[in-house]
Amino acid sequence: MSNSVFDLAGFLGEDFERLGDPLLQRCSALDGHRLYLTGATGFFGKSLLALLALLYQRGVRFEVTALSRDPQRFLAQQPWCAKQPWLSLRAGDVREPWPGEGSHDLLLHAATDTVASAHINKQDVLDNLLASARQMVAFCERAGVRRMLLTGSGAQFGAIPNEWAATGIPDNAQIACDPTQPSSAYGEGKRLTELLAALHSQRHGTAIVYTRCFAFVGPGLALDGHFAIGNFIRDALAGRPIQLSSAGEALRSYLYGADLAVWLLLLLLEAPAGACVNIGSDKKISILELAQRVCALLAPNAHGVEVPRCATSSNGERNCYLPSIEMAKSMGLDVWTPLELAIVRTASFATG
Structure with a gap:
């Protein structure tokens, strides 16, 4: 891994500029606000911080308090954050009382353990989500x-x-994970977080924007985690064959990190109170096609994609994890970065 990780703000800054002035002008509505951000050191958080750094350079004035388990470690990995006069990193755990003085009129709660190892103990997953939700309210x-x-x-x-599979699941779909299954701990914990927020809103009038986030790609995404696209990029860059664990028929879609950061900020600032908005791409692709595309873009002369010999067709049954983004589009949001460019940009950042 190269030292390009230190230049995340500058790298993503090029992407934000590519998205254009009209979007950045909308983001400038953050001027004069105090924002509290959890999950600042994760993929979502780092992408947001890079966007905020560019906005500050463009003359937008605001204050951000960001919660981090280990601020010094984070600053060692992202030293550009230490130079931001608008940013105050506070040490703390989302499961315990959140540090921060004075009033904060905006809150973006993005703290979630998404690494596979954090989901081994399902009871811990649920307990942690509920503890952080209580501290949030x-x-x-x-x-x-x-x-x-x-x-x-x-x-x-x-x-x-x-x-x-053809249209993606609607924002307002009235279906949910099965509460009788331990594997639903993460989804149920997220649902209960929303319920606690709704109860708080009823008592205090706080405007809540609910989002359901799908799959993403971009600078800062872990290439050695359990994200298929990250693993594919890692293997292609290493010149290894991309090995699938199935026939690759599952359907996915991917929103680029720069697009994601703009979506999150604009939804926080503009979405109607109580809105439930899917965040992701509506450009579907199968896992097999994704692997082939990564290989063609990053390692066309490498060993290609390997499908397990025992892999069988699903006879039309596909694992579908796709959002409809009609509500986001009605708010002027879209998939601005094509998947091919997102893959190339993510790989470029990783190699420096």
């Missing part, structure tokens, strides 16, 4: 938060029926 009351955005998950929908 306690902080909102203490800090006078007026608007907040929750980063939920497509996992809240449970198994998405294949009938939505």
Whole structure:
């Protein structure tokens, strides 16, 4: 891995500029606000911080308090953050009372363990989500938060029926994960977080924006985690064959990190109170096609894609994890970065 990780703000800054002035002008509505951000050191958080750094350079003035388990470690990995006068990193755990003085009118709660190792103990997954949700509403009351955005998950929908493979699951779909299954701990924890926020809103009038986040790619995404696209990019860059664990018929879609950051900020600032908005891409692709595309873009002369010999066709049954983004599009949001460019940009950042 190269030292390009130190230049995340500059790298993503090129992407934000590519998205154009009209979008950045909308983001400038952050001027004059105080924002509290959890999950600042994860993929979502780092992409947001890079966007905020560019906005500050463009003259937008705001303050951000960001919660981190280990601020010094984070600054060692992302030294550009130490140079941001608008950013205050506070040490803390989302499961315990959140540090931060004074009022914060905006909150973006993006803290979630998405690495596979964090999901081994399902009881811990649920307990951690509920503990952080309780601290979230306690902080909102203490800090006078007026608007907040929750980063939920497509996992809240449970198994998405294949009938939505063509269009993606609607934002307002009334389906959910099965609460009798331990594997639903993450999705149910996210659902309960939304319920606690709704109860807080009823008591205090806080405007809540609910989001269901799907799959993403971009600078800062772990290439050695359990994200298929990250693993594919890693193997292609190493000149290894991309090895699938199935026939690759599952359907996915991927939103680029720069697009994601703009979506999150604009939904926080502009979405109607109570809105439930899917965040992701509506450009579907099978896992096999994804692997082939990564290989063609990054390692056309390498060993290609290997499908297990025992892999069998699903006879039309496809694992579908796709959002409809009609509500986001109605708010002027879209998939601005094509998948091919997103893959190349992610690989370019990783190699420096």
